[in-house]
Amino acid sequence: MTKSAGLLIIKNSKVLLVKPRHMASDNNWSIPKGLIDKPSDRNIIETAIRETFEETGILIPKDKIDPSKRSLISYVDSKGILSKIIFYFVVEISDKEYNQYKISNDFDSSEIEAIAFFSAREARKKVYWKQQSVLNFLKADSFCINELELLIKLGYIYKVKHPVFPIWLYNITRKCKLHKNWNYTTLSCRGLILDDSGRIIARPFKKFFERHEIYPEVLNLLYKPIYSADKWDGALGVMYKYKNNYYICSKNNFNHYIGTIATDAFYNQLRHLNIKDLKDYTILFEIITLKNPFTINYTVADTIFPIAVINNKSAKNDFTRLEELEKVCVESTIKEGFVDIYEDGTMIKNKLPDFMNEYKKLKKLKEISFVRNSDKITGSLLDRKKIMDHSFNNLLTNLTQFFLSENEMYSEKLIFWL
Numbered sequence: 001m002t003k004s005a006g007l008l009i010i011k012n013s014k015v016l017l018v019k020p021r022h023m024a025s026d027n028n029w030s031i032p033k034g035l036i037d038k039p040s041d042r043n044i045i046e047t048a049i050r051e052t053f054e055e056t057g058i059l060i061p062k063d064k065i066d067p068s069k070r071s072l073i074s075y076v077d078s079k080g081i082l083s084k085i086i087f088y089f090v091v092e093i094s095d096k097e098y099n100q101y102k103i104s105n106d107f108d109s110s111e112i113e114a115i116a117f118f119s120a121r122e123a124r125k126k127v128y129w130k131q132q133s134v135l136n137f138l139k140a141d142s143f144c145i146n147e148l149e150l151l152i153k154l155g156y157i158y159k160v161k162h163p164v165f166p167i168w169l170y171n172i173t174r175k176c177k178l179h180k181n182w183n184y185t186t187l188s189c190r191g192l193i194l195d196d197s198g199r200i201i202a203r204p205f206k207k208f209f210e211r212h213e214i215y216p217e218v219l220n221l222l223y224k225p226i227y228s229a230d231k232w233d234g235a236l237g238v239m240y241k242y243k244n245n246y247y248i249c250s251k252n253n254f255n256h257y258i259g260t261i262a263t264d265a266f267y268n269q270l271r272h273l274n275i276k277d278l279k280d281y282t283i284l285f286e287i288i289t290l291k292n293p294f295t296i297n298y299t300v301a302d303t304i305f306p307i308a309v310i311n312n313k314s315a316k317n318d319f320t321r322l323e324e325l326e327k328v329c330v331e332s333t334i335k336e337g338f339v340d341i342y343e344d345g346t347m348i349k350n351k352l353p354d355f356m357n358e359y360k361k362l363k364k365l366k367e368i369s370f371v372r373n374s375d376k377i378t379g380s381l382l383d384r385k386k387i388m389d390h391s392f393n394n395l396l397t398n399l400t401q402f403f404l405s406e407n408e409m410y411s412e413k414l415i416f417w418l
Helices: 044-056 095-101 120-126 129-138 145-153 174-179 184-188 257-269 319-324 353-372 374-382 395-404 408-417
Strands: 002-011 014-020 033-035 070-076 082-093 112-118 157-161 167-172 190-195 200-202 227-231 235-242 245-250 281-288 303-311 337-341 347-351
Touching: 002 044, 002 129, 014 044, 014 120, 033 044, 044 082, 044 112, 070 129, 070 184, 082 095, 082 129, 112 120, 120 129, 129 145, 129 184, 145 157, 145 184, 184 190, 190 235, 190 245, 200 235, 235 257, 245 257, 245 281, 257 281, 257 303, 303 319
Parallel strands: 002 082
Antiparallel strands: 002 014, 002 033, 014 112, 070 082, 157 167, 167 190, 190 200, 227 337, 235 245, 235 281, 281 303, 337 347
Protein backbone atom coordinates (compact mmCIF):
# COMPACT_ATOMS: atom_id res chain seq x y z
CA MET A 1 0.00 0.00 0.00
CA THR A 2 1.34 3.42 -0.95
CA LYS A 3 0.94 6.51 1.21
CA SER A 4 0.89 10.16 0.15
CA ALA A 5 0.39 13.56 1.76
CA GLY A 6 -0.73 16.92 0.43
CA LEU A 7 -2.41 20.26 1.09
CA LEU A 8 -5.82 21.61 0.16
CA ILE A 9 -5.07 25.33 -0.28
CA ILE A 10 -8.08 27.65 -0.03
CA LYS A 11 -7.90 31.29 -1.16
CA ASN A 12 -10.95 33.55 -1.37
CA SER A 13 -13.24 30.50 -1.03
CA LYS A 14 -11.55 28.85 -4.01
CA VAL A 15 -9.38 25.74 -3.94
CA LEU A 16 -6.11 25.03 -5.73
CA LEU A 17 -6.15 21.97 -7.99
CA VAL A 18 -3.55 20.50 -10.32
CA LYS A 19 -4.19 18.62 -13.55
CA PRO A 20 -2.00 15.52 -13.87
CA ARG A 21 -0.25 15.20 -17.21
CA HIS A 22 -1.46 12.50 -19.59
CA MET A 23 -5.01 12.74 -18.20
CA ALA A 24 -7.31 13.24 -21.16
CA SER A 25 -10.43 13.77 -19.05
CA ASP A 26 -11.08 17.19 -17.53
CA ASN A 27 -12.69 15.71 -14.41
CA ASN A 28 -9.55 14.08 -13.01
CA TRP A 29 -7.90 17.11 -11.48
CA SER A 30 -6.21 16.47 -8.16
CA ILE A 31 -5.54 18.16 -4.86
CA PRO A 32 -1.72 18.59 -4.70
CA LYS A 33 0.03 15.62 -3.09
CA GLY A 34 3.09 13.40 -3.26
CA LEU A 35 4.44 10.08 -2.03
CA ILE A 36 5.71 9.51 1.48
CA ASP A 37 8.84 7.72 0.31
CA LYS A 38 11.87 9.27 2.00
CA PRO A 39 13.49 8.03 5.25
CA SER A 40 12.99 11.49 6.72
CA ASP A 41 9.22 11.42 6.05
CA ARG A 42 8.20 10.86 9.64
CA ASN A 43 6.15 14.03 9.85
CA ILE A 44 3.37 13.98 7.28
CA ILE A 45 2.79 17.73 7.61
CA GLU A 46 6.34 18.38 6.40
CA THR A 47 5.84 15.85 3.60
CA ALA A 48 2.59 17.54 2.56
CA ILE A 49 4.33 20.93 2.45
CA ARG A 50 7.24 19.61 0.39
CA GLU A 51 5.15 17.69 -2.12
CA THR A 52 2.71 20.58 -2.59
CA PHE A 53 5.63 22.92 -3.24
CA GLU A 54 7.06 20.55 -5.86
CA GLU A 55 3.74 20.43 -7.71
CA THR A 56 2.73 24.11 -7.39
CA GLY A 57 5.72 26.27 -6.41
CA ILE A 58 3.81 27.36 -3.28
CA LEU A 59 5.69 26.89 0.00
CA ILE A 60 3.30 26.97 2.96
CA PRO A 61 4.91 27.61 6.40
CA LYS A 62 4.45 24.75 8.85
CA ASP A 63 2.95 27.02 11.51
CA LYS A 64 0.19 27.96 9.07
CA ILE A 65 -1.25 24.44 9.19
CA ASP A 66 -3.83 23.38 11.76
CA PRO A 67 -3.42 19.60 12.33
CA SER A 68 -7.10 19.33 13.29
CA LYS A 69 -8.10 20.30 9.74
CA ARG A 70 -7.03 16.94 8.44
CA SER A 71 -8.64 14.52 6.04
CA LEU A 72 -7.92 10.97 4.98
CA ILE A 73 -8.55 9.50 1.54
CA SER A 74 -8.67 5.72 1.05
CA TYR A 75 -8.31 4.20 -2.40
CA VAL A 76 -10.22 0.91 -2.39
CA ASP A 77 -10.68 -1.14 -5.56
CA SER A 78 -13.79 -3.08 -6.59
CA LYS A 79 -12.51 -6.16 -4.73
CA GLY A 80 -12.23 -4.24 -1.49
CA ILE A 81 -8.43 -4.07 -1.54
CA LEU A 82 -6.98 -0.94 0.08
CA SER A 83 -4.13 0.10 -2.22
CA LYS A 84 -3.43 3.72 -1.32
CA ILE A 85 -4.10 6.35 1.33
CA ILE A 86 -3.60 10.12 1.23
CA PHE A 87 -3.30 12.43 4.23
CA TYR A 88 -4.57 15.92 3.42
CA PHE A 89 -4.27 19.07 5.51
CA VAL A 90 -6.47 22.09 4.84
CA VAL A 91 -4.95 25.58 4.90
CA GLU A 92 -6.57 28.94 4.15
CA ILE A 93 -4.45 31.82 2.87
CA SER A 94 -5.06 35.43 1.80
CA ASP A 95 -4.01 37.08 -1.46
CA LYS A 96 -1.09 38.70 0.35
CA GLU A 97 0.03 35.36 1.78
CA TYR A 98 -0.32 33.73 -1.62
CA ASN A 99 2.06 36.27 -3.16
CA GLN A 100 4.43 35.67 -0.28
CA TYR A 101 4.33 31.86 -0.43
CA LYS A 102 4.43 31.59 -4.23
CA ILE A 103 8.21 31.60 -4.34
CA SER A 104 8.61 29.80 -7.65
CA ASN A 105 6.81 29.61 -10.97
CA ASP A 106 8.44 26.27 -11.64
CA PHE A 107 6.67 23.00 -10.96
CA ASP A 108 7.09 19.38 -11.94
CA SER A 109 5.92 19.69 -15.54
CA SER A 110 6.67 16.02 -16.15
CA GLU A 111 3.71 15.17 -13.90
CA ILE A 112 1.62 18.36 -13.80
CA GLU A 113 0.02 19.96 -16.85
CA ALA A 114 -1.87 22.87 -15.26
CA ILE A 115 -2.54 24.61 -11.94
CA ALA A 116 -5.66 26.67 -11.17
CA PHE A 117 -8.03 27.87 -8.45
CA PHE A 118 -11.69 26.81 -8.67
CA SER A 119 -14.88 27.64 -6.81
CA ALA A 120 -16.45 24.88 -4.73
CA ARG A 121 -18.99 24.12 -7.45
CA GLU A 122 -16.34 24.02 -10.18
CA ALA A 123 -13.95 21.97 -8.05
CA ARG A 124 -16.56 19.29 -7.42
CA LYS A 125 -16.99 18.89 -11.18
CA LYS A 126 -13.27 18.69 -11.88
CA VAL A 127 -11.66 16.85 -8.96
CA TYR A 128 -11.17 13.09 -9.04
CA TRP A 129 -14.23 11.58 -7.33
CA LYS A 130 -12.29 9.81 -4.58
CA GLN A 131 -11.01 13.20 -3.39
CA GLN A 132 -14.49 14.75 -3.18
CA SER A 133 -14.76 14.38 0.59
CA VAL A 134 -11.89 16.82 1.26
CA LEU A 135 -13.93 19.59 -0.38
CA ASN A 136 -16.44 19.43 2.48
CA PHE A 137 -14.09 21.78 4.34
CA LEU A 138 -15.19 24.53 1.94
CA LYS A 139 -18.70 24.61 3.36
CA ALA A 140 -18.50 23.63 7.00
CA ASP A 141 -22.24 23.64 7.70
CA SER A 142 -23.22 21.03 5.11
CA PHE A 143 -22.23 17.91 3.17
CA CYS A 144 -22.43 17.32 -0.57
CA ILE A 145 -25.56 15.31 -1.36
CA ASN A 146 -24.14 14.04 -4.67
CA GLU A 147 -21.12 12.55 -2.91
CA LEU A 148 -23.34 10.96 -0.26
CA GLU A 149 -25.57 9.41 -2.93
CA LEU A 150 -22.50 8.01 -4.71
CA LEU A 151 -21.25 6.42 -1.48
CA ILE A 152 -24.72 4.95 -0.93
CA LYS A 153 -24.69 3.50 -4.45
CA LEU A 154 -21.25 1.97 -3.78
CA GLY A 155 -22.56 0.42 -0.57
CA TYR A 156 -20.36 2.30 1.91
CA ILE A 157 -23.04 4.31 3.71
CA TYR A 158 -26.81 4.16 4.06
CA LYS A 159 -29.47 6.72 4.89
CA VAL A 160 -32.72 6.54 6.85
CA LYS A 161 -35.63 8.94 6.36
CA HIS A 162 -37.27 10.42 9.43
CA PRO A 163 -40.86 9.12 9.75
CA VAL A 164 -42.25 12.67 9.66
CA PHE A 165 -39.64 15.41 9.23
CA PRO A 166 -37.74 16.07 5.95
CA ILE A 167 -34.42 15.01 7.46
CA TRP A 168 -32.14 12.02 6.94
CA LEU A 169 -29.78 10.00 9.13
CA TYR A 170 -26.55 8.70 7.57
CA ASN A 171 -24.41 5.84 8.82
CA ILE A 172 -21.62 3.61 7.57
CA THR A 173 -22.18 0.02 6.42
CA ARG A 174 -20.41 -3.19 7.31
CA LYS A 175 -18.80 -3.08 3.87
CA CYS A 176 -17.21 0.27 4.69
CA LYS A 177 -15.70 -1.19 7.86
CA LEU A 178 -14.42 -4.31 6.11
CA HIS A 179 -12.88 -2.35 3.21
CA LYS A 180 -11.58 0.37 5.57
CA ASN A 181 -12.80 2.95 3.09
CA TRP A 182 -12.28 5.88 5.43
CA ASN A 183 -12.45 9.49 4.38
CA TYR A 184 -13.84 12.70 5.85
CA THR A 185 -17.38 11.80 4.78
CA THR A 186 -17.53 8.13 5.79
CA LEU A 187 -15.89 8.90 9.14
CA SER A 188 -18.54 11.58 9.73
CA CYS A 189 -21.46 9.27 8.92
CA ARG A 190 -21.97 7.89 12.40
CA GLY A 191 -25.48 9.12 13.03
CA LEU A 192 -25.03 12.28 10.94
CA ILE A 193 -28.39 14.05 10.44
CA LEU A 194 -28.92 16.32 7.42
CA ASP A 195 -31.85 18.02 5.73
CA ASP A 196 -32.68 17.57 2.05
CA SER A 197 -30.08 20.15 1.00
CA GLY A 198 -27.27 18.56 3.00
CA ARG A 199 -27.33 21.14 5.81
CA ILE A 200 -26.21 19.73 9.15
CA ILE A 201 -29.01 19.20 11.70
CA ALA A 202 -26.95 17.09 14.11
CA ARG A 203 -23.32 16.05 13.94
CA PRO A 204 -21.90 13.29 16.18
CA PHE A 205 -18.16 12.94 16.59
CA LYS A 206 -16.41 11.13 13.79
CA LYS A 207 -15.76 7.41 14.05
CA PHE A 208 -12.70 6.75 16.16
CA PHE A 209 -10.50 3.74 16.70
CA GLU A 210 -8.26 1.87 19.08
CA ARG A 211 -4.58 2.80 19.01
CA HIS A 212 -3.47 -0.26 17.03
CA GLU A 213 -5.94 0.64 14.26
CA ILE A 214 -4.55 4.15 13.68
CA TYR A 215 -1.91 4.84 11.03
CA PRO A 216 1.53 5.48 12.61
CA GLU A 217 1.86 8.71 10.61
CA VAL A 218 -1.11 10.09 12.56
CA LEU A 219 0.15 8.80 15.91
CA ASN A 220 3.43 10.65 15.29
CA LEU A 221 1.50 13.94 15.25
CA LEU A 222 -0.02 13.40 18.68
CA TYR A 223 1.30 14.63 22.01
CA LYS A 224 -0.34 14.10 25.37
CA PRO A 225 -4.14 13.90 25.43
CA ILE A 226 -5.83 17.07 26.64
CA TYR A 227 -8.88 15.22 27.94
CA SER A 228 -9.77 11.69 28.96
CA ALA A 229 -13.35 10.51 29.27
CA ASP A 230 -14.80 7.32 30.70
CA LYS A 231 -16.37 5.02 28.13
CA TRP A 232 -19.49 3.24 29.29
CA ASP A 233 -20.89 0.12 27.70
CA GLY A 234 -24.00 1.78 26.35
CA ALA A 235 -25.53 3.07 23.13
CA LEU A 236 -24.75 6.39 21.47
CA GLY A 237 -27.66 8.83 21.54
CA VAL A 238 -27.76 11.80 19.15
CA MET A 239 -29.87 14.81 20.15
CA TYR A 240 -31.47 16.80 17.34
CA LYS A 241 -33.88 19.71 17.31
CA TYR A 242 -36.78 20.19 14.93
CA LYS A 243 -39.68 22.67 15.19
CA ASN A 244 -38.49 23.78 18.64
CA ASN A 245 -38.67 20.27 20.09
CA TYR A 246 -35.73 18.11 21.14
CA TYR A 247 -35.44 14.41 20.36
CA ILE A 248 -32.78 11.75 20.81
CA CYS A 249 -32.22 8.93 18.35
CA SER A 250 -29.73 6.10 18.04
CA LYS A 251 -26.87 6.51 15.57
CA ASN A 252 -28.46 3.85 13.36
CA ASN A 253 -32.10 4.78 13.03
CA PHE A 254 -34.71 7.37 13.98
CA ASN A 255 -37.23 4.64 14.85
CA HIS A 256 -35.11 2.39 17.08
CA TYR A 257 -36.66 2.00 20.53
CA ILE A 258 -33.38 3.04 22.19
CA GLY A 259 -34.07 6.58 20.95
CA THR A 260 -37.51 6.54 22.54
CA ILE A 261 -35.99 5.39 25.83
CA ALA A 262 -33.41 8.19 25.63
CA THR A 263 -35.99 10.87 24.78
CA ASP A 264 -38.05 9.60 27.70
CA ALA A 265 -35.04 9.79 30.03
CA PHE A 266 -34.13 13.27 28.78
CA TYR A 267 -37.53 14.77 29.67
CA ASN A 268 -37.60 12.87 32.96
CA GLN A 269 -34.06 13.56 34.13
CA LEU A 270 -32.51 16.43 32.20
CA ARG A 271 -35.26 18.88 31.23
CA HIS A 272 -33.68 21.46 33.52
CA LEU A 273 -30.46 21.56 31.49
CA ASN A 274 -29.78 24.90 29.82
CA ILE A 275 -29.40 23.84 26.19
CA LYS A 276 -31.09 26.76 24.44
CA ASP A 277 -27.73 28.43 23.73
CA LEU A 278 -26.44 25.23 22.10
CA LYS A 279 -28.35 25.59 18.82
CA ASP A 280 -25.10 25.37 16.83
CA TYR A 281 -24.00 22.25 18.68
CA THR A 282 -24.96 18.59 18.87
CA ILE A 283 -25.21 17.03 22.32
CA LEU A 284 -24.32 13.33 22.45
CA PHE A 285 -25.44 11.00 25.21
CA GLU A 286 -24.51 7.57 26.46
CA ILE A 287 -27.70 5.54 26.87
CA ILE A 288 -27.70 2.94 29.63
CA THR A 289 -30.72 0.66 29.73
CA LEU A 290 -31.42 -2.94 30.67
CA LYS A 291 -33.48 -3.25 27.48
CA ASN A 292 -30.43 -2.95 25.25
CA PRO A 293 -28.18 -6.02 25.60
CA PHE A 294 -24.53 -5.12 26.07
CA THR A 295 -21.60 -6.84 27.74
CA ILE A 296 -21.80 -5.11 31.12
CA ASN A 297 -24.93 -5.91 33.10
CA TYR A 298 -25.78 -2.52 34.60
CA THR A 299 -28.39 -2.58 37.36
CA VAL A 300 -29.63 0.99 37.01
CA ALA A 301 -32.87 2.31 35.59
CA ASP A 302 -32.92 3.86 32.12
CA THR A 303 -30.30 6.60 32.25
CA ILE A 304 -28.59 8.97 29.85
CA PHE A 305 -25.69 11.29 30.47
CA PRO A 306 -23.93 13.82 28.22
CA ILE A 307 -20.61 12.71 26.76
CA ALA A 308 -19.92 15.36 24.12
CA VAL A 309 -20.96 18.78 22.85
CA ILE A 310 -19.93 18.89 19.19
CA ASN A 311 -19.68 22.10 17.18
CA ASN A 312 -21.73 21.47 14.03
CA LYS A 313 -19.26 23.35 11.82
CA SER A 314 -15.82 22.52 13.21
CA ALA A 315 -16.74 19.02 14.48
CA LYS A 316 -14.75 19.80 17.64
CA ASN A 317 -15.83 18.74 21.12
CA ASP A 318 -16.41 21.80 23.30
CA PHE A 319 -15.19 20.61 26.70
CA THR A 320 -16.11 23.85 28.46
CA ARG A 321 -19.74 23.54 27.40
CA LEU A 322 -19.70 19.84 28.21
CA GLU A 323 -18.57 20.55 31.77
CA GLU A 324 -21.40 23.06 32.15
CA LEU A 325 -23.95 20.32 31.62
CA GLU A 326 -24.95 18.38 34.68
CA LYS A 327 -23.28 15.00 34.98
CA VAL A 328 -25.68 12.12 35.53
CA CYS A 329 -24.24 9.56 37.94
CA VAL A 330 -24.48 5.89 37.08
CA GLU A 331 -24.70 3.57 40.07
CA SER A 332 -22.36 0.98 38.63
CA THR A 333 -18.70 1.93 38.44
CA ILE A 334 -17.98 -0.68 35.78
CA LYS A 335 -16.64 0.86 32.60
CA GLU A 336 -15.87 -0.40 29.13
CA GLY A 337 -12.73 1.72 29.06
CA PHE A 338 -11.81 5.32 28.36
CA VAL A 339 -11.25 7.66 25.43
CA ASP A 340 -8.18 9.88 25.05
CA ILE A 341 -8.85 13.12 23.16
CA TYR A 342 -5.98 15.10 21.67
CA GLU A 343 -5.60 18.76 20.78
CA ASP A 344 -6.18 18.17 17.06
CA GLY A 345 -9.45 16.35 17.80
CA THR A 346 -8.09 12.81 17.41
CA MET A 347 -9.92 10.35 19.67
CA ILE A 348 -8.44 6.99 20.69
CA LYS A 349 -10.39 4.18 22.36
CA ASN A 350 -8.79 2.28 25.22
CA LYS A 351 -10.72 -0.80 26.31
CA LEU A 352 -10.03 -2.33 29.70
CA PRO A 353 -8.72 -5.95 29.69
CA ASP A 354 -11.51 -7.20 31.97
CA PHE A 355 -14.12 -5.80 29.61
CA MET A 356 -12.49 -7.38 26.55
CA ASN A 357 -12.40 -10.79 28.24
CA GLU A 358 -16.09 -10.55 29.07
CA TYR A 359 -16.89 -9.25 25.61
CA LYS A 360 -15.25 -12.24 23.91
CA LYS A 361 -17.13 -14.67 26.16
CA LEU A 362 -20.52 -13.04 25.77
CA LYS A 363 -20.46 -11.93 22.13
CA LYS A 364 -22.13 -15.03 20.72
CA LEU A 365 -24.35 -15.62 23.74
CA LYS A 366 -25.51 -12.01 23.64
CA GLU A 367 -26.63 -12.26 20.01
CA ILE A 368 -28.53 -15.50 20.68
CA SER A 369 -30.12 -14.09 23.83
CA PHE A 370 -31.21 -10.91 22.07
CA VAL A 371 -32.96 -12.84 19.30
CA ARG A 372 -34.73 -15.19 21.72
CA ASN A 373 -35.89 -12.39 24.01
CA SER A 374 -36.77 -9.76 21.41
CA ASP A 375 -40.51 -10.08 22.09
CA LYS A 376 -39.96 -9.84 25.82
CA ILE A 377 -37.78 -6.76 25.39
CA THR A 378 -40.36 -5.06 23.18
CA GLY A 379 -43.15 -6.00 25.56
CA SER A 380 -41.47 -4.58 28.63
CA LEU A 381 -40.82 -1.36 26.74
CA LEU A 382 -44.46 -1.04 25.70
CA ASP A 383 -45.63 -1.78 29.24
CA ARG A 384 -44.12 1.51 30.32
CA LYS A 385 -47.03 3.34 28.63
CA LYS A 386 -45.05 6.46 27.84
CA ILE A 387 -45.29 7.87 24.33
CA MET A 388 -46.21 4.54 22.78
CA ASP A 389 -49.57 3.58 21.30
CA HIS A 390 -51.37 1.90 24.20
CA SER A 391 -54.17 0.42 22.11
CA PHE A 392 -52.25 -1.37 19.40
CA ASN A 393 -48.80 -1.72 20.97
CA ASN A 394 -47.43 0.20 17.99
CA LEU A 395 -44.41 2.26 18.97
CA LEU A 396 -44.30 4.30 15.77
CA THR A 397 -47.94 5.43 15.79
CA ASN A 398 -47.78 7.64 18.86
CA LEU A 399 -44.16 8.49 18.23
CA THR A 400 -45.28 9.91 14.89
CA GLN A 401 -47.98 11.92 16.68
CA PHE A 402 -45.28 13.20 18.99
CA PHE A 403 -43.18 14.32 16.01
CA LEU A 404 -46.17 15.93 14.29
CA SER A 405 -47.54 17.66 17.36
CA GLU A 406 -47.66 21.44 17.15
CA ASN A 407 -50.44 21.67 19.73
CA GLU A 408 -48.90 22.98 22.95
CA MET A 409 -51.51 21.29 25.14
CA TYR A 410 -50.87 17.92 23.50
CA SER A 411 -47.13 18.43 23.76
CA GLU A 412 -47.47 19.24 27.44
CA LYS A 413 -49.54 16.11 27.93
CA LEU A 414 -46.86 14.01 26.27
CA ILE A 415 -44.18 15.60 28.40
CA PHE A 416 -46.34 14.86 31.46
CA TRP A 417 -46.36 11.19 30.45
CA LEU A 418 -42.62 11.35 30.24
